[in-house]
Amino acid sequence: MGTFVRLVVCLLAAALSSSCSRSRPEPGGEGRTFTDVTGCAVQVPSTPRRIVSLVPSITEGLFRLGAGDRVVGVTSFCNRPPRARERETVGSYLQPDLETILSLRPDLVIAGKKGEPGPILRLRELGAAVYVFEDGKSWEDIRRDFLTLGRLAGEAQRARELLAGVEARLEAVRRRVEDREPVRVFVQIGTRPIFTGGRDTFLDDVIRFAGGRNAAAPYSPDYFQVSRETVLSWNPEAILVSGMAVSAPAEKERWLSFRGLSAADARNVHIISGDDVSRPDPVAFAQAVETVARLLHP
Secondary structure, X not given: OOHHHHHHHHHHHHHHHOOHHHOOOOOOOOXXXXXXXXXXXXXXXXXXXXXXXXXXXXXXXXXXXXXXXHEEEEOOOXXXXXXXXXXXXXXOOOOEOHHHHHHOOOOEEEEEXXXXXXXXXXXXXXXXXXXXXXXXXXXXXXXXXXXXXXXHOOOHHHHHHHHHHHHHHHHHHHHHHOOOOOEEEEEEEOOOOEEEEOOOOHHHHHHHHOOEEEOOHHHOOOEEEEOHHHHHHHOOOEEEEEOOOOOHHHHHHHHHOOOOOHHHHOOOEEEEOOXXXXXXXXXXXXXXXXXXXXXXXX
16 A cells, blocks of 8 residues: 555544544443444444444344344445345445435444545534444454444344354365365456456455465455456456346356467356455355355366
């Protein structure tokens, strides 16, 4: 990360933490204090009754924890589970509708660090309890954040139980692929332009846990845009096209048309769930690892 980018991140964190003093839960239940990624000490009821989630993976996690009935607002991108669509929509991930959020009288708003800090600053100024999560970049981040979410929602035990099940699934995959030669794989996200995840992303962890080697790992520590010509020069042994791309079937056929491309010659081009490989949720992570392992090591 460059000096300028680090400076911007520090300034955003300082701006967000400067409004901490007014973050308060509504009356009802003994409160607890959590310090979020911005350094803000957020007071939260022991069992929040009215939660607004501004992050799709958080929404999914809350339903997994049995707290879905207490979720009153979600973003337009919160499509899992299907019941999440029945909740009030409060704008998009990056552009939440503050008026709608406040009208829902939340005792906890959960946000991510992406996007402009303005909406979070304003919510805090108006007295809302807003907890901001870091963007998960690894399995360890996902695991840590899910445990924190369980504590925030008053479902800490349930979070530990779910994670134990997920870790057992991951261990089963590890045992199955540990003696296999890692398959060099490229994962496509989007079409015009094409993006992928490099090292230090949870997509990279999905690939490694599944017995693969990320073809993009040497070139970036983050998600980045890549040309088709560059991917061809990498000559991956497998290509996985994210189902988030509307034209995923056409993309699959296009890769298969390249003679001399190892993945195409082996007919090792597949479509996978875009949601599973794009959301830092532990169950989705396990599902992605299991799916990718089956494709790379039939």
